[in-house]
Amino acid sequence: MENNYPFISMLRKYVSSSVLLVIATIAALIIANCPLGDLYRQFWELPVRLSIGGFNLFSHHGHPMPLGAFINDFLMAIFFLSVGLEIKREVLCGELSSIKKALAPVIGACGGMIVPVIVFFLACPKDPAMERGMAIPMATDIAFSLGCLSIFSKRCPIGLKVFLAALAVADDLGGIIVIAIRYTEHLNFWYLLASALTVVVLCIGNWRGIRTKAFYFNTGLVLWYF
Numbered sequence: 001m002e003n004n005y006p007f008i009s010m011l012r013k014y015v016s017s018s019v020l021l022v023i024a025t026i027a028a029l030i031i032a033n034c035p036l037g038d039l040y041r042q043f044w045e046l047p048v049r050l051s052i053g054g055f056n057l058f059s060h061h062g063h064p065m066p067l068g069a070f071i072n073d074f075l076m077a078i079f080f081l082s083v084g085l086e087i088k089r090e091v092l093c094g095e096l097s098s099i100k101k102a103l104a105p106v107i108g109a110c111g112g113m114i115v116p117v118i119v120f121f122l123a124c125p126k127d128p129a130m131e132r133g134m135a136i137p138m139a140t141d142i143a144f145s146l147g148c149l150s151i152f153s154k155r156c157p158i159g160l161k162v163f164l165a166a167l168a169v170a171d172d173l174g175g176i177i178v179i180a181i182r183y184t185e186h187l188n189f190w191y192l193l194a195s196a197l198t199v200v201v202l203c204i205g206n207w208r209g210i211r212t213k214a215f216y217f218n219t220g221l222v223l224w225y226f
Contacts, residue, residue: 018147044068057225077224079143080169087166095162105163109170113138113178135183139175142168191226198223 031040047064050057058065058074065073090096096105116137124130145168149161180187202219210216 018150021143021147083142083146083165083169087169090162095159096166105166106170108167109174112167112171113174135175135178138178139172142172195223195226198226
């Protein structure tokens with residue numbers, strides 16, 4: 001039964017990449033703290049460009065996007081999309097199809113955000129500069145969470161796997177909201193409006209039964225840019 005479960009299939013695809021993720025993390029920690037550290041940091045500042053005429057799609061405040069920002073802002077968006085689609089399936093006809101089951105990871109994510117912040121304030125001195133770091137322990141690294149889970153996927157029940165994935169997504173979204181509200185000096189109203197309108201277009205397309213991949217890809221690319 002589990003062999004044909006889409007969520008299990010997704011996790012099994014991540015097993016080899018999860019091992020690579022662990023190896024890369026250990027290697028990065030070693031390189032960043034050795035004489036090659038400066039070269040390592042320069043590597044992540046390499047510019048990434050995708051020019052269409054005179055327009056660079058991968059721009060960051062008018063400048064070419066650094067490699068590190070490209071991974072965090074573009075490739076991780078694709079990763080979140082993949083996980084989000086699997087969770088959507090679980091909400092529609094899987095382990096999260098009831099309100100009671102769907103609320104469990106959301107409540108867990110709230111606890112996973114609140115408790116680390118409390119511990120952070122108890123452990124750190126009352127310094128305004130230190131208090132700005134409260135959002136750091138809030139987020140659950142979904143890539144590592146699912147990576148570790150995929151390694152032990154055969155030993156874990158499907159309910160636990162879906163719960164952890166949904167919790168990690170909800171926790172990360174909560175962290176993003178906190179960062180946007182507390183740490184952003186200026187919110188661009190027009191970008192927010194454009195993003196909202198793009199989401200409306202996607203919802204209308206889904207409601208009208210549009211199944212063309214090009215429609216969702218192109219509209220999603222516009223949404224990501226905003």
